[in-house]
Amino acid sequence: MSQVTLKIEEGIACISVVRPEALNALNREIVDEMDQLLDQVEKDDSARCLIFYSEKNFAAGADIKAMAECDEEGAKAFAFSPVYNKIADLPLPTIAAIEGYALGGGMELAMTCDIRIAGESAKMGFPEVTLGIFPGAGGTIRVPRAVGEAFAKELIFTGDAVSAQRALQMGLVNRVTADTDVYAEAEKMAKRIAKRGPVAIRMVKEVIRRGLEEPDQNRAIEIEAEQWARLFTTYDQKEGMKAFIEKRKPRFENR
Incomplete structure (x- = not known):
């Protein structure tokens, strides 16, 4: 068992x-x-x-x-x-x-x-x-x-x-x-x-981990900025912001 x-x-x-x-x-x-x-x-x-x-x-x-x-x-x-x-x-x-x-x-x-x-x-x-x-x-x-x-x-x-x-x-x-x-x-x-954007959640978890491990704070912030910008290539980012503007709940698709 x-x-x-x-x-x-x-x-x-x-x-x-x-x-x-x-x-x-x-x-x-x-x-x-x-x-x-x-x-x-x-x-x-x-x-x-x-x-x-x-x-x-x-x-x-x-x-x-x-x-x-x-x-x-x-x-x-x-x-x-x-x-x-x-x-x-x-x-x-x-x-x-x-x-x-x-x-x-x-x-x-x-x-x-x-x-x-x-x-x-x-x-x-x-x-x-x-x-x-x-x-x-x-x-x-x-x-x-x-x-x-x-x-x-x-x-x-x-x-x-x-x-x-x-x-x-x-x-x-x-x-x-x-x-x-x-x-x-x-x-x-x-x-x-x-209910939150799943792509963003996954990515920010990794960014936090890398930031804690990176001894150079400025480099850690660069990593954050790079990954943040990458989100603007995703469907969920477009849907999340469109939903906000249209005053409705977003329908995230994990992509």
């Missing part, structure tokens, strides 16, 4: 882990299943936004029993980084809808997403140092970029889980909502995004 599910409805894709007996903890098989589902999402032209959501617990880390006996080569084989990088590089926007625990590899999964929404009772953190290791699936790289060096070191050095409100203060999540509304809030945002 599959431990990961995918549904795509009205332009919104959702990938969920179904392993409640282990608080949706991740293992190699689950991440490999996720990898295959990502390919399906990318091939589906109807998908405009992808939500990662699992009931009650987002993902309470990685499967420690599966890692405990790893040697160096085994640890490299177990690593989730290639799949997590694939998520981060997806052209469509991604949202992590976080209920319950998002710890270790689970929180690293959330950090691959563009936007994070947490329930008010959610607990998030990186407890790896309590096991004699540290985050190894992008956590030490993505977290400092998201919240700054000092907060990242506090989270990773202590291994302590933080509340949703503390995570919001740090900038670890975008917003906090009632536990019962987490998925609904993520879906609401995803539907808003899905």
Whole structure:
């Protein structure tokens, strides 16, 4: 039986882990299943936004029993980084809808997403140092970029889980909502995004990424200007501006 599910409805894709007996903890098989589902999402032209959501617990880390006996080569084989990088590089926007625990590899999964929404009772953190290791699936790289060096070191050095409100203060999540509304809030945002110009959304996600990686700010702005100008060759740009002038909703065609 599959431990990961995918549904795509009205332009919104959702990938969920179904392993409640282990608080949706991740293992190699689950991440490999996720990898295959990502390919399906990318091939589906109807998908405009992808939500990662699992009931009650987002993902309470990685499967420690599966890692405990790893040697160096085994640890490299177990690593989730290639799949997590694939998520981060997806052209469509991604949202992590976080209920319950998002710890270790689970929180690293959330950090691959563009936007994070947490329930008010959610607990998030990186407890790896309590096991004699540290985050190894992008956590030490993505977290400092998201919240700054000092907060990242506090989270990773202590291994302590933080509340949703503390995570919001740090900038670890975008917003906090009632536990019962987490998925609904993520879906609401995803539907808003899905109504926007899809070519522009894909392109601006890439521009933001390249801008963050480019050390020369002026060059980053040049990249922005180049890509912005390219949009004026697209159908969606013509339709979007025509609709504005005609005071109607645009009918984007993703081209």
